Amino acid sequence: MKILLILILIFAGFVFGANAQVCGQFTTTLVVKTEDNKAVENSVVQLVPLGKDETKGKTFVRDENDRSKFSVTFNEGHLMLGKYKVIVSADGFETAEKEIGFPHCKHQYFEFELKAAKAPNQAILTGTVFDRNGAVIPGTKITAVNSKGQKFETQTNEDGEYILELPFNEYGSIAKYDMTFEKSGFAKGVLKDFKFVGGYNSEMHLDLALDAGVSGGPIIIPSTKENK
Numbered sequence: 001m002k003i004l005l006i007l008i009l010i011f012a013g014f015v016f017g018a019n020a021q022v023c024g025q026f027t028t029t030l031v032v033k034t035e036d037n038k039a040v041e042n043s044v045v046q047l048v049p050l051g052k053d054e055t056k057g058k059t060f061v062r063d064e065n066d067r068s069k070f071s072v073t074f075n076e077g078h079l080m081l082g083k084y085k086v087i088v089s090a091d092g093f094e095t096a097e098k099e100i101g102f103p104h105c106k107h108q109y110f111e112f113e114l115k116a117a118k119a120p121n122q123a124i125l126t127g128t129v130f131d132r133n134g135a136v137i138p139g140t141k142i143t144a145v146n147s148k149g150q151k152f153e154t155q156t157n158e159d160g161e162y163i164l165e166l167p168f169n170e171y172g173s174i175a176k177y178d179m180t181f182e183k184s185g186f187a188k189g190v191l192k193d194f195k196f197v198g199g200y201n202s203e204m205h206l207d208l209a210l211d212a213g214v215s216g217g218p219i220i221i222p223s224t225k226e227n228k
Contacts, residue, residue: 023105029071030060030110032088039068040114043090047072050099054080079104088112123198125164127206129156129181136160137183137210144177144194168198186210 032043045060056078063069074080080102089095093114100110129140140156144166156162168175175196181189189210196204 023076025073025075026102026105026107027071027073028100028102028108028110029069030086030088030112031066032068032070032090032112032114034093035113035115039066040090040093041067043068043088043093043112043114045070046087046089048085048087049082050085051082054082055084055102060086074102076105086110086112088114090114092117121168121198122165123168123196124203125166125196125206126203127162127208128160129162129183130160130207130209131186132209132211134209137186140181140183140186140210143180143182145179146175146177166196166198168196181208181210183210186212 030045032040032045034040045062047055047059049055055072055074058072058074060070060072063071083099083101086098086100087095088097094117096112096114098110098112100108102108125144129137129142131137136156137160138156138158140160140162142154142156142162142164144152144164146152146167150167152164152166154162154164166175166177177194177196179191179194181191187210189208191208194206198204
C-alpha cells in the first residue's frame with residue numbers, strides 16, 4: 001500500500017512538472033479594430049487594477065510589426081487573483097473598457113472594437129463679404145481656427161455669401177476662433193478671438209467688408225438678418 005502511494009505521488013509530481021514545463025509563460029493579447037474591422041494604429045492601452053496590483057509593473061506593449069496589437073506576458077508561477085480594467089482610447093474614437101483577469105498559465109485573446117466619436121456640437125455661421133463701396137466679393141477664402149488648432153475653410157459664392165459649419169461649446173466656456181478673409185486685390189482681413197455660440201438648429205450671421213490693397217482687419221457690418 002505504501003509502495004502504491006509513493007508511486008502515485010511520484011507520478012503526480014512528474015505530471016505537475018511536465019505541465020509546469022509546458023506552461024513556461026502565458027500571454028494575453030488584444031487587438032484594436034474599428035466597427036468595420038479595420039486596424040486602429042493610434043490607440044493607447046491602459047491597464048488599471050481594480051484592487052491590489054499584482055502585475056509587478058507589467059503592462060500591455062504594442063507589437064512592433066502590428067500597431068493595432070498589444071500583449072503582456074507573465075512567467076509561470078506569477079499568480080494574479082485580482083481583476084483589472086483595460087481602457088483603450090484613440091483620437092477620433094469613443095473610449096472602450098473591459099474587465100479582465102489573468103488566469104494562471106492561460107493564453108487569452110481579446111478584440112476591442114472602437115466606435116467613431118460623435119461629431120461635435122456644430123452651428124452655422126453665415127454672412128456676406130463686401131468691398132468698401134458695398135459691392136459683394138465672390139471667391140473670398142474664409143478660414144476659422146479654434147483653440148485646438150482645428151481649421152475650417154470655405155469661400156463666398158457668386159453673391160458674396162458664405163456658409164461655415166463650426167463646432168461650439170455646449171457647456172462651459174465660449175468657443176473662440178481666429179478668422180481670416182483673403183481675396184486677391186484686397187488686404188487680408190483678420191478677426192481675432194471671434195466668440196462663437198450656438199444651439200440646436202441655430203445660426204449666427206456675420207457680414208464683413210474688406211479694404212482694397214490696404215493693410216488692416218475687416219470692417220464688421222451690422223447684420224440685417226436675425227439669428228435663428
